[in-house]
Amino acid sequence: MGFLLTKMMAVFGDREHKVIVVGLDNAGKTTILYQFLTKEAVHTSPTIGSNVEQITVRNTHFLVWDIGGQENLRASWYSYYCNTEIVILVVDSTDRERLTLTKEELHRMLSHEDLQNAAVLILANKQDVKGSLTAAEISQILTLESITTHSWHVQACCALTGEGLPASLDWMKSRVVAN
Numbered sequence: 001m002g003f004l005l006t007k008m009m010a011v012f013g014d015r016e017h018k019v020i021v022v023g024l025d026n027a028g029k030t031t032i033l034y035q036f037l038t039k040e041a042v043h044t045s046p047t048i049g050s051n052v053e054q055i056t057v058r059n060t061h062f063l064v065w066d067i068g069g070q071e072n073l074r075a076s077w078y079s080y081y082c083n084t085e086i087v088i089l090v091v092d093s094t095d096r097e098r099l100t101l102t103k104e105e106l107h108r109m110l111s112h113e114d115l116q117n118a119a120v121l122i123l124a125n126k127q128d129v130k131g132s133l134t135a136a137e138i139s140q141i142l143t144l145e146s147i148t149t150h151s152w153h154v155q156a157c158c159a160l161t162g163e164g165l166p167a168s169l170d171w172m173k174s175r176v177v178a179n
């Protein structure tokens with residue numbers, strides 16, 4: 001029965017789309033994922049290893065992998081790339097000092113062959129904090145305009161309130177529908 005259901009879902013295009021959530025430690029990845037799931041902010045502890053959750057947006061199913069962002073874990077991000085349709089890069093918009101590192105990680109990631117067909121959603125998180133960089137400023141620092149090989153979108157958000165996250169999900173849905 002399970003097999004039949006899986007086959008039917010494949011035929012009708014109702015399959016899961018793989019999404020990975022990356023970003024430096026403390027960017028807000030776990031908080032965003034739980035906002036997607038519960039629409040409520042939760043208390044988090046640093047992501048150790050990876051968590052995977054299913055999110056459904058109006059009949060479109062995403063399988064979302066939250067990958068740890070500490071330095072030792074970043075080296076293994078590539079092992080999650082295979083079959084990824086969307087990369088969500090979470091940026092701490094208050095962490096000006098590490099944006100150059102984020103930029104390097106982003107461009108390194110996009111040069112990986114397993115991600116050549118993936119779309120990239122950059123979440124400029126922590127917009128509630130006074131003095132945080134705007135989405136436009138982050139876009140400029142990450143040199144997003146230079147990315148011509150991948151579809152990308154930058155979205156300002158606040159994981160604590162959920163502001164900006166519904167629009168992110170809409171963009172994700174539009175990307176997988178376009179493919």
Ligand code: G3D
Pocket residue numbers: 023024025026027028029030031032043044045046047069125126127128129157158159160161
């Ligand atoms: P990570 O999974 O990327 O490592 P977390 O990041 O989701 O664990 O979040 C790291 C810290 O940032 C948490 O604070 C979390 O509450 C906070 N945070 C996440 N998103 C936002 C946001 O939009 N605004 C603000 N102000 N804080 C946010 P603690 O204190 O638990 O370490």
